[in-house]
Amino acid sequence: MTYEDRLFAALADPTRRAIFERVAGRRQSVAELARTMPVSQPAISQHLKVLKAARLVRDAPSGARRIYSIDPEGLGPLRAWLDRFWSEQLAAFKAAVETADDS
Amino acid sequence: MTYEDRLFAALADPTRRAIFERVAGRRQSVAELARTMPVSQPAISQHLKVLKAARLVRDAPSGARRIYSIDPEGLGPLRAWLDRFWSEQLAAFKAAVETADDS
């Protein structure tokens, strides 16, 4: 499984994406997430494990707690992938225009 | 299932993403994709159906064939989602700096 696979797969699940969005908004502990979300604490931990493997979040111990925060680098590859297609798409569009424009 | 869900879910599968990338590179028929990919024609059709539902590709009939091409609007929501987190992340970073900088 490539790195890119892990990234896209991590973002595919709605619950996991919601967790990511919360953590992105404000760093917080597992218990805090579990308290305000409609799934159990183990489910939260499992999702965080996936997000961490995709480098979307980081974690730091704080006593018995573990504070999760967004990983600033995590979304970089996604943006790179996206940009690749935007320029590709632009090139294709340009070529199409030039072909149609049979001057 | 929301629109965003469909978008992320569509991009999650590696085979489907490969199909999308090929179609983005050059518009082509189902048979053409099936010939050059390690899955069957029905599998290709099923993937294209998902990509189409996510507005990532379009299709146009051409005789007995059906030519699939990238949908220019498709990646827009993904970029919007991404940008939302980049600015959010930037704001969080800014706030952190200002807090640390207890002038």
Add this chain to the structure above:
DNA sequence: TATCTTCATAAGTCATGGCTTATTATAAGC
């Protein structure tokens, strides 16, 4: 030390989804 909290992991259940082969419909070519 004993208890309580926090979190990760284990184990098991169930739905989803990606794949296959088989079939059907439509269009092209003989």
Add this chain to the structure above:
DNA sequence: GCTTATAATAAGCCATGACTTATGAAGATA
């Protein structure tokens, strides 16, 4: 018309993954 090519759908199989409850480990608190 008949055959061939193209592509969508149907049905079924099987792996994956998202969830649950149960448990254990590590830190805080009395």
